[in-house]
Amino acid sequence: MAPCQIRRYQDRDWHVVRAIFAEGILQQGVDHFWLQLKRPRNFLLLLGGPGALLLGSGSLLLSLLAILGLLAILWLVSRYPFSYYVDHSLHTDLWDIRASYLNDKGSCFWVAESGGQVVGLVCACPAQEISEGHKHLELFHLSVRRDHRGQGIARTLTQTVLHFAKDKGYNGVVLSTYSLNYPARRLYESLGFWKSHEALNTSKWSIRALSVTHYKLALSPSS
Structure with a gap:
């Protein structure tokens, strides 16, 4: 596994993180x-x-x-x-990343660096849905550059989100991914996430409904 450093997003990363996400x-x-x-x-x-x-x-x-x-x-x-x-x-959250993820102490945006280059990213913010008074963090936009996959970078980025959620007192972490994204699903399940439900994404922009799998992970002080 190549050396990888995880750090907070900086404004100079704007172009490269958008390109990695889009790819x-x-x-x-x-x-x-x-x-x-x-x-x-x-x-x-x-x-x-x-x-x-x-x-x-x-x-x-x-x-x-x-x-x-x-x-x-x-x-x-x-x-x-x-x-x-x-x-x-x-044109929304990744247009002004600082305003979307870094102006609130309960949110954050991280990048992974390898060989002095940004090769991955992940971000998280408070989940909109609250269940039984519990506070959950939602993971978004986990992406790793194609030529750096298979090196454990996605796992390290996800674990960074989990540590952040625990430090900030969240009760758990939630996320969703397309059901056909089997590598991501295997990663999340290996880290203890469990499938809460599966639903068809039938929003107005979707010509063909796509299945989306929703995951949850409960956190506790001893986890």
Whole structure:
């Protein structure tokens, strides 16, 4: 594992943390596209539609163009929720990171440095939902640069959030991630998070509903 230093966000990190975040989320859009290709219904559509066109018109070129057109539509539909989320985040909380996460003692934004370069990030702020009077911290935007994954950086960043939550007296940490993000889910579960529920993200920007898994981790003075 390469040496990694975790520190608070500084204004000079603005461009690089936004780029790392965008790259990570958009990669999930690519993964979602390949997942959709493997679904039997979509696979049959890609083969059946152009196949029927070939039988009806006898034109191989027209059939190939139909396949390309269907692939392009599937690519746009699969990628759109992720690209919208990136655009929305870059123009809201990640536009003024200091105001969003560093002006409140109950929030924070961290970056991971390796070899003098920022290679990862995570942030957290008080959760909006309060259950039974308990105070929870919500983890957001865990991202690690692609060429630095598999080195334990995401785990270290997540543990930094857990230590912060304990120090600030939070009762637990909550987070949500797309259900198809299996590496993130394995990480959270290995750290003791448990799945509280799973729901479809059907907000107005989502062309196709995506399953989102919500996690919780209870904290205690002895944890």
